Amino acid sequence: MATTTATITLSSSDLLTDNLSLSATMNLYKHGTTATGLDELNYHRALIPTGTNFTLIQESAALNTNGSNYVYIINKNTDVTDYVVISIRSEVIGRLYAGDWMFVPYSDATTATTGVDDPSGDDSDIEIQANTHDCIIEYAMFHDGETLLTASDS
Amino acid sequence: MATTTATITLSSSDIADNALSISNTATLYTAGTDTGITETTGLARKKFANASEFILLDQGLAAGVVADVTADKSAKVYIKNMNDRGDGTKYVAVLINSIEIGRLYGGDWMFFPWGAASGKDVDIDASDATETTLEYCVFYE
Numbered sequence: 001m002a003t004t005t006a007t008i009t010l011s012s013s014d015l016l017t018d019n020l021s022l023s024a025t026m027n028l029y030k031h032g033t034t035a036t037g038l039d040e041l042n043y044h045r046a047l048i049p050t051g052t053n054f055t056l057i058q059e060s061a062a063l064n065t066n067g068s069n070y071v072y073i074i075n076k077n078t079d080v081t082d083y084v085v086i087s088i089r090s091e092v093i094g095r096l097y098a099g100d101w102m103f104v105p106y107s108d109a110t111t112a113t114t115g116v117d118d119p120s121g122d123d124s125d126i127e128i129q130a131n132t133h134d135c136i137i138e139y140a141m142f143h144d145g146e147t148l149l150t151a152s153d154s
Numbered sequence: 155m156a157t158t159t160a161t162i163t164l165s166s167s168d169i170a171d172n173a174l175s176i177s178n179t180a181t182l183y184t185a186g187t188d189t190g191i192t193e194t195t196g197l198a199r200k201k202f203a204n205a206s207e208f209i210l211l212d213q214g215l216a217a218g219v220v221a222d223v224t225a226d227k228s229a230k231v232y233i234k235n236m237n238d239r240g241d242g243t244k245y246v247a248v249l250i251n252s253i254e255i256g257r258l259y260g261g262d263w264m265f266f267p268w269g270a271a272s273g274k275d276v277d278i279d280a281s282d283a284t285e286t287t288l289e290y291c292v293f294y295e
């Protein structure tokens with residue numbers, strides 16, 4: 001097992017009358033364990049061309065079965081008007097503007113119909129669409145196993 | 155305007171051959187500008203003990219705490235499950251318009267942009283009726 005931690009710090013000296021200072025740290029554990037860390041990782045950097053909605057993270061039966069996965073995405077652009085729309089199963093979560101990041105658990109839990117791009121029938125891909133300009137993004141998924149697809153020429 | 159920042163640090167010394175260390179800070183701006191977000195629900199704390207899906211953030215509810223959060227803006231949501239991890243099987247699922255994003259086990263947190271289009275509430279669905287405490291906060295324009 002591995003030990004991976006995720007820490008968030010939210011702070012502001014002028015949003016409220018008093019200082020805002022919030023910090024939380026979590027360990028990334030496997031489902032059904034008290035302290036067994038996730039030990040698989042994908043880490044990518046990609047250029048997302050503007051105007052098309054792409055599958056960023058492909059759902060799979062293993063992700064669905066394990067249920068305890070975590071996804072981090074950051075928009076690395078610097079023009080404040082540039083943004084990407086993040087969706088899950090075509091349900092918009094929200095926009096990441098330049099410099100914005102998100103960190104969410106990902107359970108790939110919604111049941112739908114099996115298809116060519118939906119081998120397990122879960123269809124809870126995480127999708128991304130760049131707007132205004134192409135966007136450079138970095139994203140990571142910490143997980144407990146993905147379903148590997150058999151090569152079509154094997 | 156206000157200056158509010160959100161910093162994430164992801165670190166591990168043994169998930170890969172080399173150490174993993176990711177750290178980034180986002181300043182929370184209004185949509186498409188470099189003007190800081192000026193509104194927040196403040197940090198809220200909620201206890202519940204049921205296994206039925208319920209609305210945590212009710213998009214469009216008149217006079218609700220997030221009544222001013224609307225689509226095409228740049229709201230951000232923070233949610234933390236304050237419970238202990240226990241045996242690692244209990245969690246709260248977080249959903250957008252009843253589509254599950256993922257599961258927060260005891261001690262887990264999440265931070266995400268919220269599109270908040272019409273009807274796109276943020277819902278909670280616990281794995282069982284164990285009393286659970288959540289803390290949450292929304293930053294919005």
